[in-house]
Amino acid sequence: MAIRKGIIAGGGIGGLATALGLAQKGVGSLVLERASKFGxxxxxxxxxPNAFHAFDYLGIGDAARKExxxxxxxxxxxxxxxxxxxxxxxxxxxxxxFGNPYAVVHRAxxxxxxxxxxxxxxxxxxxxxxxxxGYRNHDSGVTVLLADxxxxxxxxxxGADGLWSNIRExxxxxxxxxxxxxxxxxxxxxxxxxxxxxxxNAATLWAGPKCHIVHYPLTGxxxxxxxxxxxxxxxxxxxxxxxxxxxxxxxxxxxxxxxxQIIEHGKDWxxxxxxxxxxxxxxxxxxxxxxxxxxxxxxQYFAQGACMxxxxxxxxxxxxxxxxxxxxxxxAYQEKRVARTARVxxxxxxxxxxxxxxxxxxxxxxDQVLQSWRPEEYYQRLDWIYGKTGLG
Numbered sequence: 239m240a241i242r243k244g245i246i247a248g249g250g251i252g253g254l255a256t257a258l259g260l261a262q263k264g265v266g267s268l269v270l271e272r273a274s275k276f277g278x279x280x281x282x283x284x285x286x287p288n289a290f291h292a293f294d295y296l297g298i299g300d301a302a303r304k305e306x307x308x309x310x311x312x313x314x315x316x317x318x319x320x321x322x323x324x325x326x327x328x329x330x331x332x333x334x335x336f337g338n339p340y341a342v343v344h345r346a347x348x349x350x351x352x353x354x355x356x357x358x359x360x361x362x363x364x365x366x367x368x369x370x371x372g373y374r375n376h377d378s379g380v381t382v383l384l385a386d387x388x389x390x391x392x393x394x395x396x397g398a399d400g401l402w403s404n405i406r407e408x409x410x411x412x413x414x415x416x417x418x419x420x421x422x423x424x425x426x427x428x429x430x431x432x433x434x435x436x437x438x439n440a441a442t443l444w445a446g447p448k449c450h451i452v453h454y455p456l457t458g459x460x461x462x463x464x465x466x467x468x469x470x471x472x473x474x475x476x477x478x479x480x481x482x483x484x485x486x487x488x489x490x491x492x493x494x495x496x497x498x499q500i501i502e503h504g505k506d507w508x509x510x511x512x513x514x515x516x517x518x519x520x521x522x523x524x525x526x527x528x529x530x531x532x533x534x535x536x537x538q539y540f541a542q543g544a545c546m547x548x549x550x551x552x553x554x555x556x557x558x559x560x561x562x563x564x565x566x567x568x569x570a571y572q573e574k575r576v577a578r579t580a581r582v583x584x585x586x587x588x589x590x591x592x593x594x595x596x597x598x599x600x601x602x603x604x605d606q607v608l609q610s611w612r613p614e615e616y617y618q619r620l621d622w623i624y625g626k627t628g629l630g
Contacts, residue, residue, distance in 0.1 A: 243267060245382050245390060247370035247405055248398035249276050251345075252530030252547030254352035256396055258296040259555030261361040268392065269362065272369035272385075272399070278349040279478055281426045282342055282456050282463030284441055284541035287624040290338035292548035295555075301351045306341035307455050310439045314593070314608065316601075317446030320494040324608045325440070326616045335617045336624050342441060342454045342463070348544070370399065372408050375524035394525040394564045396554070398547070401513060403532035409523045415513035417475060418537060420590070422467040422512055423486045425504035429455070432462040433499060441541075444497045445604075447597035449489050451500055464504045465538075466490065469595065472511040479509045512537055514587070517580035520572075527568045529554065534579035539590035542582050542623065550575055582623065 244260060246253045249271030257267045285306060293302040312326040326332075328340045356362045369385040373395050382390040397405025401415055429437070436442075436453070444451040449468035456463050468489025486507050490498055514535045521528040530547030553574050557567040596604055611619070 243392055244394045244396060245270065245370075245380070245392035246396045246398055247382075247403075248400060248530075248532070249273075249353075249364065249366070250278065250398065250400065250530070250547075251349055251352060251544050252532075252551060253396070253398035254349070254356050255292070255296055255548045255551035256398055256529060256554060257356050257362045258298070258352065258359070259551040260558075261359045262295070262297065263555050263558040264361070265558060266361040267363070268390070269356065269364050270368040270370055270382075270384075270390075271364070271366045274367050276349070276353050276364065276366060278345040280345045281424055282454060282465075283345050283348065283544050284454075285341045285343055285348075286542065286545055287333075287336035287338035287340060288626070289545045289548060290341075291626050292545070292552050295552045296352075296355070296548070298351050298355050301355070302343075302348065305347040305351060305457075306339075306343045307457070307459065308339055308341050309441055309454060311441075312340070313438065313440040313442045315442060315444045315497070316605075317444040317449065317451065317493040317497045320496040323445070323605050324611075327613050331613060332617060335614075336621075337626070340441075342456060344456045344461075344463075345544075347457065369404070370395075370397075371404050373405065373526055375526065380525045394527070394568065396527055396529050397532045398529045400531045401515075401535045403528065405526065406528055406532045409526060409528065410518055410520065412515065412518070415475060415515050415535060417472065418512040418514065419469055419471045419473075420467055420512045420537075421470050421472045421476075421489075422465060422510045422538065423481065423504075423507045424510070425464045425507050426456065426461050427464060427503055427505060428461060429459055431503050433503065436496075436500065437462075443594070444493070444500075445594050445596075445601075446490075446493045446497070447601070448595050449493065450594045451490070451497055453500060464500060466501060466504075467512070467538075467594075474511065475513050476509055476511045481507050481509045483507060485509075514583060517576075517583050519576050519580075521576070522568050522572050525564055525568070527554070527571060533575075534583055536579075536583045537586040537590055539594055540582055540586040540623070542586070546579055546582055550579075
């Protein structure tokens with residue numbers, strides 16, 4: 239095979255997964271991370287069965303499974319009444335249907351598994367404190383431009399550099415992300431600080447008018463992940479800003495005290511203003527391609543951001559089986575992934591409005607619809623996202 243080495247901008251979950259996927263095909267890569275060390279900002283993430291499909295392909299299935307917490311159900315609670323609306327069981331029937339479980343994991347733990355696998359690979363080279371600012375295509379490959387003025391040569395470049403991607407800015411040039419006006423606050427608390435009557439083995443969503451709360455166990459039940467979100471018409475992006483508890487309380491004064499108390503147990507709250515982008519159908523420029531949040535950033539409401547990035551990585555690797563020229567590999571990858579990720583982007587917006595935040599008659603409609611579905615119907619309706627079809 240003529241392809242020798244790719245350069246990957248970004249050492250997050252998507253970038254490291256891409257390096258591992260390429261290594262499965264004997265393709266070497268150089269991963270360039272702008273931060274001074276490899277790591278992940280944030281706390282818990284949810285892993286649908288499609289994430290486990292990707293783990294197995296990338297050769298980290300056993301290691302990833304050891305870090306995960308396997309929850310019993312996805313539980314939807316009414317934040318106004320503190321009553322359960324419905325739940326989706328995640329036991330043997332679920333695992334049999336999808337071929338893999340549903341779980342939750344600390345983002346840093348998952349990133350650590352990917353990072354170690356990259357360290358262990360002879361085909362992957364990792365560099366920190368190296369920011370990719372742009373690129374130049376040419377007949378034999380791509381010149382990668384770095385923030386320090388240096389350049390690197392590669393056979394192709396994968397832009398996995400996140401929501402504020404420099405590669406996307408050159409390739410698409412669609413400006414800043416779309417600000418949703420929804421603000422999320424995140425905290426992680428020790429297990430014993432979670433109210434005893436809320437220590438459920440579930441990914442629990444408390445849905446209320448223009449607000450919601452999510453919690454679930456992490457790291458072998460040592461911690462609980464807390465995520466609370468409300469509409470406050472935030473005008474501009476913010477990421478990881480420390481805030482006091484009083485600010486967090488403001489969007490939840492109208493909900494049931496049982497749900498409110500979760501906020502009282504949180505500490506060291508940090509703020510994110512949720513952003514995404516409009517779906518785009520052009521991720522390729524010559525020997526350059528976008529991946530993960532650089533290609534298709536999405537709101538959190540389908541819990542699929544990391545999963546989609548890992549699917550991208552697997553799909554890209556698959557394309558090396560059937561294509562020799564890198565141009566054909568990248569174009570085939572784009573063709574496979576654009577419609578699927580656009581569906582998740584759009585669905586994430588819709589589910590935020592219909593399931594997470596409705597009020598009045600719309601909330602009653604949500605309850606009526608969701609309560610009418612049997613577990614098997616939920617599984618069938620989720621097969622498009624949790625099945626193996628997204629891997630290419």
